[in-house]
Amino acid sequence: MTYNKKIDFLYNHFTSILDLEFDFKNKLNFVISQYFRNNKQLGSKDRKLLNILLYNYYRYSIYFNSMNDTSKFEIFLINFLMCKNVLILSDTFDYIINEFDIFVRENTDLLINCFKVFDHIAENIEEVNKLSFTTIYKSEIDYLSSELYSILNTKAPVSLRSIYLENDTISIENELKTLGIDFEKNELGLLDLNTLKNFDISLKSKNIDYEIQDNGSFLISRFVARLKANTILDACAGSGGKALAISYFDNTKSIDIYDKDSKRLSEFSNRSKGKHKNIRSLKKLDNNKFYDIVLIDAPCSGAGTIRRSPDKKYTITEAIIDEFSGLQRKVIHDYSKYVKDEGLLVYVTCSLFRKENIEVLNNFLNENRNFRPFEINDNFIDNYSLKISNFAKILIPIKYNGDIFFIAVLQKISEKKDKE
Numbered sequence: 001m002t003y004n005k006k007i008d009f010l011y012n013h014f015t016s017i018l019d020l021e022f023d024f025k026n027k028l029n030f031v032i033s034q035y036f037r038n039n040k041q042l043g044s045k046d047r048k049l050l051n052i053l054l055y056n057y058y059r060y061s062i063y064f065n066s067m068n069d070t071s072k073f074e075i076f077l078i079n080f081l082m083c084k085n086v087l088i089l090s091d092t093f094d095y096i097i098n099e100f101d102i103f104v105r106e107n108t109d110l111l112i113n114c115f116k117v118f119d120h121i122a123e124n125i126e127e128v129n130k131l132s133f134t135t136i137y138k139s140e141i142d143y144l145s146s147e148l149y150s151i152l153n154t155k156a157p158v159s160l161r162s163i164y165l166e167n168d169t170i171s172i173e174n175e176l177k178t179l180g181i182d183f184e185k186n187e188l189g190l191l192d193l194n195t196l197k198n199f200d201i202s203l204k205s206k207n208i209d210y211e212i213q214d215n216g217s218f219l220i221s222r223f224v225a226r227l228k229a230n231t232i233l234d235a236c237a238g239s240g241g242k243a244l245a246i247s248y249f250d251n252t253k254s255i256d257i258y259d260k261d262s263k264r265l266s267e268f269s270n271r272s273k274g275k276h277k278n279i280r281s282l283k284k285l286d287n288n289k290f291y292d293i294v295l296i297d298a299p300c301s302g303a304g305t306i307r308r309s310p311d312k313k314y315t316i317t318e319a320i321i322d323e324f325s326g327l328q329r330k331v332i333h334d335y336s337k338y339v340k341d342e343g344l345l346v347y348v349t350c351s352l353f354r355k356e357n358i359e360v361l362n363n364f365l366n367e368n369r370n371f372r373p374f375e376i377n378d379n380f381i382d383n384y385s386l387k388i389s390n391f392a393k394i395l396i397p398i399k400y401n402g403d404i405f406f407i408a409v410l411q412k413i414s415e416k417k418d419k420e
């Protein structure tokens with residue numbers, strides 16, 4: 001083999017990172033960032049490149065590991081070939097594409113097997129995608145739609161919207177054009193970016209306000225905003241992402257936000273910059289206050305965000321799903337008491353596991369006779385989701401480009417009506 005210094009340098013860092021351990025709490029992106037901090041000799045181009053190579057590797061590593069006759073270095077090269085389509089889109093990577101092409105020319109014998117495997121993958125990509133998921137995912141994907149195998153192995157875009165007004169993306173669009181950043185305004189009105197370029201510093205320096213929001217999360221917020229309600233409690237608000245989006249659609253709704261994690265909740269003020277007078281951040285819930293809607297964007301495994309975090313393929317285990325399922329049963333029970341008579345309880349997760357979704361709701365309905373299913377009648381949501389039951393849907397990114405979300409709606413039965 002003809003030695004290539006740059007390829008060797010990258011391969012060594014690539015394999016060193018593969019040797020690092022990550023798990024559900026110690027996530028892959030933390031582990032990679034930590035590695036980069038400890039290896040300052042890696043420049044920004046190398047770091048970007050390694051990120052792309054590693055994320056693709058983790059999408060397909062189950063498949064790669066099943067290839068018995070292929071060496072680690074060959075897998076590195078095959079993985080590189082799989083990423084080449086993305087790399088050629090940005091001139092940032094010209095340096096390595098050129099180097100790689102020289103390496104290929106000088107090592108044709110070695111590369112023959114790699115190209116064979118690469119061609120096989122390209123010709124059988126649907127099968128390869130399916131083979132690159134663990135059993136626990138497969139049972140859910142087969143239940144939902146086999147189309148998801150390919151989609152969940154692609155990267156979701158970064159989507160931007162204006163902060164306050166639905167039609168106010170024009171200044172963001174103009175700045176992105178000036179920066180030469182490709183984007184597409186999707187049918188929901190968000191700007192989908194498939195870029196590796198930094199846009200945030202430039203937008204901020206020009207005081208252009210924007211929110212990064214996943215398309216699925218946006219759809220959920222739109223749905224909640226259109227339900228009949230004056231008062232909303234967003235009980236697991238994080239730093240207020242959903243509340244801000246609901247408010248974007250309808251700023252006449254009065255929204256109280258709460259999160260057990262007070263540090264996360266405190267970030268809301270930075271996001272809102274005091275401009276959302278209809279949203280109040282609560283340190284403590286008032287047991288005597290009841291709401292038209294209680295939104296529970298429940299803590300979950302986040303399995304539906306696998307397009308952004310392929311490590312979730314490996315770190316989500318049955319035990320983790322069971323742990324979240326237990327927590328979700330507690331959370332829905334605890335916050336259901338804040339729903340007004342005839343009011344709605346909206347339960348959301350970004351998971352695709354039935355144990356975190358419909359099973360939590362069925363269990364709650366069995367234990368709480370004062371709640372009933374509330375039929376979701378919304379053609380807009382229907383267009384983007386699959387029906388799980390008349391009160392529950394799962395948004396799957398076949399017709400929108402984003403993460404998976406589950407949503408279910410229950411209604412509190414009025415005690416008075418119940419007695420009549």
Ligand SMILES: C[S@@+](CC[C@H](N)C(=O)[O-])C[C@H]1O[C@@H](n2cnc3c(N)ncnc32)[C@H](O)[C@@H]1O
Nearest residue numbers: 235236237238239241242259260261297298299
């Ligand atoms: C899926 S995240 C919410 C994301 C947020 N709604 C958004 O749109 O950005 C779930 C949140 O639930 C919070 N949480 C977990 N257990 C909770 C509890 N018992 N009560 C309230 N919040 C809780 C977590 O701190 C986390 O911020």
